[in-house]
Amino acid sequence: MSTEQDLRALVISVVCQIAPDVDPAAVDPDAALAEQLDIDSMDFLNIVVEINARTGIDIPERDYPKLSTLNDAVSYLAEAQKQAAGA
Amino acid sequence: MSDFVMPSLGADMDAGTVLEWYVKPGDTVKRGDIVALVDTSKAEIEVEIFEGGVIDELLVPVGERVPVGTVLATLHPVDAEAPVPVPVGPPAPPTPAPSAPPIAVTAPPTAPPAPVPVAAPAGTNHRLRVSPLARRAAAGLGVDLSEVAGSGPNGAITRADVERAHTGPEPPPPVQALVPARAREPGDRQAAMRDAIGALMARSKREIPHYYLQLEIDMGRAIDWLRDSNLQRPVNERLLPSILLLSAVARAAAEMPEMNGFWTDGAFRPGDGVHLGVAVSLRGGGLIAPALHDADKKSLDEIMAGVRDLVQRARAGRLRSSEMSDPTLTVTNLGERGVDLVHGVIYPPQVALVGFGAVRERPWAVDGMLGVRPIVVATLAADHRASDGHAGGRFLTLIDRRLQEPENL
Numbered sequence: 001m002s003t004e005q006d007l008r009a010l011v012i013s014v015v016c017q018i019a020p021d022v023d024p025a026a027v028d029p030d031a032a033l034a035e036q037l038d039i040d041s042m043d044f045l046n047i048v049v050e051i052n053a054r055t056g057i058d059i060p061e062r063d064y065p066k067l068s069t070l071n072d073a074v075s076y077l078a079e080a081q082k083q084a085a086g087a
Numbered sequence: 088m089s090d091f092v093m094p095s096l097g098a099d100m101d102a103g104t105v106l107e108w109y110v111k112p113g114d115t116v117k118r119g120d121i122v123a124l125v126d127t128s129k130a131e132i133e134v135e136i137f138e139g140g141v142i143d144e145l146l147v148p149v150g151e152r153v154p155v156g157t158v159l160a161t162l163h164p165v166d167a168e169a170p171v172p173v174p175v176g177p178p179a180p181p182t183p184a185p186s187a188p189p190i191a192v193t194a195p196p197t198a199p200p201a202p203v204p205v206a207a208p209a210g211t212n213h214r215l216r217v218s219p220l221a222r223r224a225a226a227g228l229g230v231d232l233s234e235v236a237g238s239g240p241n242g243a244i245t246r247a248d249v250e251r252a253h254t255g256p257e258p259p260p261p262v263q264a265l266v267p268a269r270a271r272e273p274g275d276r277q278a279a280m281r282d283a284i285g286a287l288m289a290r291s292k293r294e295i296p297h298y299y300l301q302l303e304i305d306m307g308r309a310i311d312w313l314r315d316s317n318l319q320r321p322v323n324e325r326l327l328p329s330i331l332l333l334s335a336v337a338r339a340a341a342e343m344p345e346m347n348g349f350w351t352d353g354a355f356r357p358g359d360g361v362h363l364g365v366a367v368s369l370r371g372g373g374l375i376a377p378a379l380h381d382a383d384k385k386s387l388d389e390i391m392a393g394v395r396d397l398v399q400r401a402r403a404g405r406l407r408s409s410e411m412s413d414p415t416l417t418v419t420n421l422g423e424r425g426v427d428l429v430h431g432v433i434y435p436p437q438v439a440l441v442g443f444g445a446v447r448e449r450p451w452a453v454d455g456m457l458g459v460r461p462i463v464v465a466t467l468a469a470d471h472r473a474s475d476g477h478a479g480g481r482f483l484t485l486i487d488r489r490l491q492e493p494e495n496l
Binding site (some may be wrong): 019020021035038040041042046048049050053058060061062072 | 153314317318321322323325327328329366370394398412423424
């Protein structure tokens with residue numbers, strides 16, 4: 001089980017892998033990632049794929065809107081981990 | 088014996104710089120091998136060779152900008168008599184060199200780059216046969232060419248020969264023409280790309296009589312099918328809606344040859360397949376539209392994999408020459424950026440460009456009933472020299488029809 005801090009670092013690292021020109025310190029945690037970082041649907045899918053590869057968390061397509069900001073993504077992943085652990 | 092020339096990697100390229108050679112004299116290559124990395128003003132492109140053989144000589148050094156069509160390297164067929172490499176042994180009898188001038192003086196470090204070499208005509212030649220590259224290398228290394236045994240065709244001296252002959256202890260002094268090409272600043276790249284796009288688009292608007300059509304397409308069936316299909320797929324095999332759009336365009340284009348090809352020398356030439364130019368916006372600005380080859384024959388999974396690969400390589404600056412030179416029809420999906428529709432500018436010498444806006448829920452009337460459906464606006468910009476609005480309308484209708492049968496895409 002990762003801490004929220006770990007998850008935050010993980011999401012930032014994945015985002016920066018897909019969008020290498022992004023300054024991690026400049027990411028606004030409450031702004032939509034797609035708009036502030038110029039991420040298109042292919043980039044977003046690649047982010048989801050990479051998060052899945054690193055954490056094993058399967059994010060169904062219908063949940064994509066729940067990962068629109070950095071803070072949302074971290075809460076979503078924390079919740080998904082909790083559920084997986086409890087199951 | 089044949090020449091490998093600087094290819095035209097898109098209509099907006101008139102010159103290129105070899106950044107890296109992946110082959111050296113004596114290497115055997117086959118058709119399609121990547122032999123060099125070339126910098127157009129827009130991108131770094133991995134250039135494939137169109138003919139197999141054995142590389143004789145590399146004529147253009149790394150870092151030199153040369154026009155399209157310049158001979159970059161020569162090669163001979165694999166089964167032909169290969170030039171015998173000169174081992175470290177007794178040198179062949181030196182070719183008499185009448186009054187070889189002191190080379191170093193002729194090429195001071197500040198001299199402008201030598202004019203582009205053209206392959207020397209074959210035939211009897213009593214003068215010392217030296218490639219410009221070898222001559223420059225000799226100047227740089229301080230090697231007397233009259234003492235070098237040539238291993239190239241007809242005893243020509245190659246750069247490798249010069250390097251073998253070089254025994255001086257000190258490292259070669261820097262030569263002006265060999266300034267590392269990678270020194271290009273990111274800002275330069277952006278400016279160069281802006282210029283290249285500007286020049287090409289200005290040409291398009293100047294020369295191509297565009298006509299524009301648009302059609303609203305109900306994406307309900309396609310989106311439903313995609314959602315169900317993605318539920319069955321692991322995350323790394325999921326498809327994007329844009330993949331269905333590309334497939335529909337490719338299949339419609341296969342039925343409408345007048346939309347798929349080139350306008351060159353005052354006439355339309357159909358493409359030799361449906362090679363969709365996929366417009367990829369680059370992070371930090373700029374645009375590139377490499378080809379997804381034979382897209383009409385690919386499954387959705389293959390298109391997805393192909394587009395993923397193209398986007399990744401376009402952004403990493405690792406596209407291949409065949410992808411840059413031959414798209415037959417371009418598709419732009421500016422709906423990604425939230426716009427409703429796009430009136431495209433055709434990439435010369437292509438004759439059409441299909442654009443898609445964002446898929447949005449809209450009120451939609453069918454059979455007297457009003458409902459809410461996901462709608463996309465498809466647009467066509469087409470060259471009136473190659474087709475009329477009637478054909479263009481049919482093309483958009485065909486794309487629509489394809490999208491109503493997503494299971495057959």
